[in-house]
Amino acid sequence: EDQVTQSPEALRLQEGESSSLNCSYTVSGLRGLFWYRQDPGKGPEFLFTLYSAGEEKEKERLKATLTKKESFLHITAPKPEDSATYLCAVPRSSGGSYIPTFGRGTSLIVHP
Protein backbone atom coordinates (compact mmCIF):
# COMPACT_ATOMS: atom_id res chain seq x y z
CA GLU A 1 0.00 0.00 0.00
CA ASP A 2 1.30 3.43 -0.91
CA GLN A 3 2.19 5.46 2.14
CA VAL A 4 3.54 8.88 2.98
CA THR A 5 5.03 9.47 6.43
CA GLN A 6 6.18 12.83 7.75
CA SER A 7 8.42 13.49 10.72
CA PRO A 8 8.57 15.01 13.17
CA GLU A 9 4.88 15.63 13.87
CA ALA A 10 5.76 18.92 15.55
CA LEU A 11 8.87 21.06 15.65
CA ARG A 12 9.65 24.12 17.71
CA LEU A 13 12.59 26.30 16.65
CA GLN A 14 14.09 29.55 17.76
CA GLU A 15 14.32 32.23 15.12
CA GLY A 16 17.49 31.60 13.13
CA GLU A 17 17.77 27.94 14.16
CA SER A 18 17.98 25.89 10.97
CA SER A 19 16.43 22.42 10.73
CA SER A 20 14.92 19.87 8.34
CA LEU A 21 11.56 18.19 7.93
CA ASN A 22 11.29 14.68 6.51
CA CYS A 23 8.81 13.03 4.15
CA SER A 24 9.35 9.34 3.44
CA TYR A 25 7.26 7.50 0.89
CA THR A 26 6.58 4.04 -0.40
CA VAL A 27 5.02 4.24 -3.84
CA SER A 28 5.88 2.46 -7.03
CA GLY A 29 6.68 4.61 -10.02
CA LEU A 30 7.06 8.01 -8.38
CA ARG A 31 5.35 10.73 -10.40
CA GLY A 32 6.49 13.64 -8.39
CA LEU A 33 6.56 14.69 -4.77
CA PHE A 34 4.81 17.86 -3.73
CA TRP A 35 5.31 20.14 -0.74
CA TYR A 36 2.57 22.41 0.56
CA ARG A 37 2.33 24.92 3.37
CA GLN A 38 -0.88 25.25 5.39
CA ASP A 39 -1.61 28.17 7.69
CA PRO A 40 -4.29 27.82 10.38
CA GLY A 41 -7.79 28.22 8.98
CA LYS A 42 -6.61 28.15 5.38
CA GLY A 43 -6.19 25.63 2.60
CA PRO A 44 -2.75 24.29 1.70
CA GLU A 45 -0.57 26.45 -0.53
CA PHE A 46 1.72 24.87 -3.10
CA LEU A 47 5.48 25.23 -2.53
CA PHE A 48 7.50 22.78 -4.65
CA THR A 49 7.37 19.85 -7.01
CA LEU A 50 10.28 17.38 -7.21
CA TYR A 51 10.35 14.66 -9.85
CA SER A 52 13.65 12.81 -9.69
CA ALA A 53 16.24 11.75 -7.13
CA GLY A 54 18.89 14.41 -6.67
CA GLU A 55 16.61 17.24 -7.64
CA GLU A 56 16.55 20.36 -5.46
CA LYS A 57 14.25 23.38 -5.39
CA GLU A 58 14.64 26.59 -3.37
CA LYS A 59 12.34 29.37 -2.33
CA GLU A 60 13.54 32.01 0.12
CA ARG A 61 14.57 30.16 3.29
CA LEU A 62 13.22 26.81 2.10
CA LYS A 63 15.03 24.15 0.11
CA ALA A 64 13.46 20.83 -0.87
CA THR A 65 15.51 17.79 -1.83
CA LEU A 66 14.53 14.33 -3.07
CA THR A 67 16.05 10.86 -2.83
CA LYS A 68 14.59 7.54 -3.96
CA LYS A 69 12.88 7.01 -0.63
CA GLU A 70 12.38 10.39 0.99
CA SER A 71 12.34 14.14 0.67
CA PHE A 72 13.65 16.78 3.00
CA LEU A 73 12.47 20.32 3.46
CA HIS A 74 15.37 22.32 4.83
CA ILE A 75 14.59 25.57 6.59
CA THR A 76 17.55 27.93 6.90
CA ALA A 77 17.49 30.68 9.53
CA PRO A 78 13.72 30.50 9.96
CA LYS A 79 11.58 33.45 10.93
CA PRO A 80 8.31 33.46 12.94
CA GLU A 81 6.37 33.91 9.69
CA ASP A 82 7.59 30.46 8.60
CA SER A 83 5.38 28.96 11.31
CA ALA A 84 2.84 26.71 9.60
CA THR A 85 2.06 23.06 8.92
CA TYR A 86 4.08 21.62 6.06
CA LEU A 87 2.51 18.82 4.05
CA CYS A 88 3.99 16.53 1.46
CA ALA A 89 2.01 14.56 -1.12
CA VAL A 90 2.73 11.79 -3.59
CA PRO A 91 0.37 10.86 -6.45
CA ARG A 92 -0.85 7.29 -6.40
CA SER A 93 -2.44 5.43 -9.25
CA SER A 94 -6.23 5.08 -9.04
CA GLY A 95 -8.20 3.67 -11.93
CA GLY A 96 -6.20 5.38 -14.65
CA SER A 97 -5.82 8.67 -12.82
CA TYR A 98 -3.45 9.85 -10.12
CA ILE A 99 -4.72 10.87 -6.71
CA PRO A 100 -2.40 12.61 -4.26
CA THR A 101 -1.76 10.87 -0.96
CA PHE A 102 -0.89 13.38 1.73
CA GLY A 103 1.20 12.89 4.83
CA ARG A 104 -0.16 14.12 8.17
CA GLY A 105 2.17 17.08 8.12
CA THR A 106 4.77 18.67 10.37
CA SER A 107 3.58 21.54 12.52
CA LEU A 108 6.39 24.08 12.71
CA ILE A 109 6.49 26.87 15.28
CA VAL A 110 9.30 29.41 15.12
CA HIS A 111 9.73 31.51 18.24
CA PRO A 112 11.11 35.06 17.99
Place this chain on the structure above:
Amino acid sequence: GAGVSQSPSNKVTEKGKDVELRCDPISGHTALYWYRQSLGQGLEFLIYFQGNSAPDKSGLPSDRFSAERTGGSVSTLTIQRTQQEDSAVYLCASSLTPGTGGYNEQFFGPGTRLTVL
Protein backbone atom coordinates in the same frame (compact mmCIF):
# COMPACT_ATOMS: atom_id res chain seq x y z
CA GLY B 1 -7.02 36.36 -10.55
CA ALA B 2 -9.64 34.66 -8.41
CA GLY B 3 -8.63 31.56 -6.56
CA VAL B 4 -10.73 28.60 -5.49
CA SER B 5 -13.72 29.67 -3.43
CA GLN B 6 -15.87 27.60 -1.11
CA SER B 7 -19.14 28.28 0.63
CA PRO B 8 -20.25 28.42 3.30
CA SER B 9 -17.09 29.02 5.31
CA ASN B 10 -18.77 27.55 8.38
CA LYS B 11 -21.76 25.26 8.72
CA VAL B 12 -23.36 24.05 11.93
CA THR B 13 -26.04 21.43 11.57
CA GLU B 14 -27.94 18.92 13.64
CA LYS B 15 -27.34 15.21 13.45
CA GLY B 16 -29.49 13.64 10.76
CA LYS B 17 -29.81 16.74 8.59
CA ASP B 18 -28.47 16.97 5.02
CA VAL B 19 -25.83 19.55 4.06
CA GLU B 20 -24.50 20.89 0.77
CA LEU B 21 -21.04 22.35 0.38
CA ARG B 22 -20.07 24.33 -2.69
CA CYS B 23 -16.79 24.76 -4.54
CA ASP B 24 -15.97 27.22 -7.34
CA PRO B 25 -12.68 26.17 -8.97
CA ILE B 26 -10.23 28.38 -10.82
CA SER B 27 -11.45 29.10 -14.33
CA GLY B 28 -9.88 26.75 -16.85
CA HIS B 29 -8.98 24.09 -14.29
CA THR B 30 -10.43 20.80 -15.44
CA ALA B 31 -9.47 18.75 -12.39
CA LEU B 32 -11.35 19.16 -9.11
CA TYR B 33 -10.77 17.32 -5.83
CA TRP B 34 -12.62 17.15 -2.52
CA TYR B 35 -10.80 16.35 0.72
CA ARG B 36 -11.72 16.07 4.38
CA GLN B 37 -9.38 17.22 7.14
CA SER B 38 -10.10 16.32 10.74
CA LEU B 39 -8.29 17.88 13.68
CA GLY B 40 -4.73 16.62 13.78
CA GLN B 41 -5.25 14.42 10.74
CA GLY B 42 -3.95 14.61 7.22
CA LEU B 43 -5.99 15.33 4.15
CA GLU B 44 -8.36 12.46 3.38
CA PHE B 45 -9.20 12.17 -0.30
CA LEU B 46 -12.92 11.97 -1.06
CA ILE B 47 -13.61 12.37 -4.78
CA TYR B 48 -11.92 13.53 -8.00
CA PHE B 49 -13.45 15.01 -11.15
CA GLN B 50 -11.48 15.31 -14.40
CA GLY B 51 -13.20 16.97 -17.32
CA ASN B 52 -16.14 14.93 -18.58
CA SER B 53 -14.78 11.62 -17.31
CA ALA B 54 -16.60 9.59 -14.69
CA PRO B 55 -15.49 10.81 -11.23
CA ASP B 56 -13.18 8.77 -9.05
CA LYS B 57 -15.34 8.15 -5.98
CA SER B 58 -12.96 5.73 -4.30
CA GLY B 59 -12.45 7.95 -1.25
CA LEU B 60 -16.08 8.52 -0.30
CA PRO B 61 -16.49 7.02 3.21
CA SER B 62 -20.12 5.95 2.85
CA ASP B 63 -23.14 6.18 0.56
CA ARG B 64 -24.28 9.21 2.56
CA PHE B 65 -21.64 11.20 0.68
CA SER B 66 -22.09 12.26 -2.93
CA ALA B 67 -20.79 14.98 -5.20
CA GLU B 68 -21.55 16.41 -8.57
CA ARG B 69 -19.89 18.85 -10.89
CA THR B 70 -22.10 20.83 -13.22
CA GLY B 71 -20.85 22.13 -16.55
CA GLY B 72 -17.30 21.16 -15.71
CA SER B 73 -17.07 24.00 -13.22
CA VAL B 74 -18.89 24.37 -9.89
CA SER B 75 -19.04 21.32 -7.66
CA THR B 76 -21.34 20.45 -4.77
CA LEU B 77 -20.55 17.92 -2.05
CA THR B 78 -23.67 16.59 -0.34
CA ILE B 79 -23.71 14.75 2.96
CA GLN B 80 -27.01 13.11 3.84
CA ARG B 81 -28.15 12.24 7.34
CA THR B 82 -25.08 13.85 8.89
CA GLN B 83 -23.37 12.17 11.83
CA GLN B 84 -21.11 13.70 14.48
CA GLU B 85 -18.10 11.95 12.97
CA ASP B 86 -18.68 13.96 9.78
CA SER B 87 -17.48 17.08 11.63
CA ALA B 88 -14.33 18.26 9.85
CA VAL B 89 -12.99 20.85 7.44
CA TYR B 90 -13.93 20.02 3.86
CA LEU B 91 -11.41 21.30 1.34
CA CYS B 92 -11.75 21.65 -2.39
CA ALA B 93 -8.84 21.93 -4.80
CA SER B 94 -8.51 22.41 -8.54
CA SER B 95 -5.69 21.96 -11.00
CA LEU B 96 -4.91 22.13 -14.68
CA THR B 97 -5.48 19.07 -16.84
CA PRO B 98 -2.98 16.42 -15.75
CA GLY B 99 -0.25 15.93 -18.34
CA THR B 100 1.73 12.82 -19.08
CA GLY B 101 3.07 12.98 -15.54
CA GLY B 102 -0.45 12.39 -14.34
CA TYR B 103 -0.67 15.16 -11.78
CA ASN B 104 -0.32 18.91 -11.43
CA GLU B 105 -0.01 21.05 -8.33
CA GLN B 106 -3.31 21.80 -6.70
CA PHE B 107 -4.81 25.13 -5.69
CA PHE B 108 -6.91 24.84 -2.57
CA GLY B 109 -9.90 26.79 -1.36
CA PRO B 110 -10.17 28.02 2.25
CA GLY B 111 -12.40 25.12 3.23
CA THR B 112 -15.80 24.72 4.86
CA ARG B 113 -15.77 23.91 8.57
CA LEU B 114 -18.66 21.54 9.26
CA THR B 115 -19.87 20.97 12.80
CA VAL B 116 -22.52 18.33 13.43
CA LEU B 117 -24.20 18.68 16.82
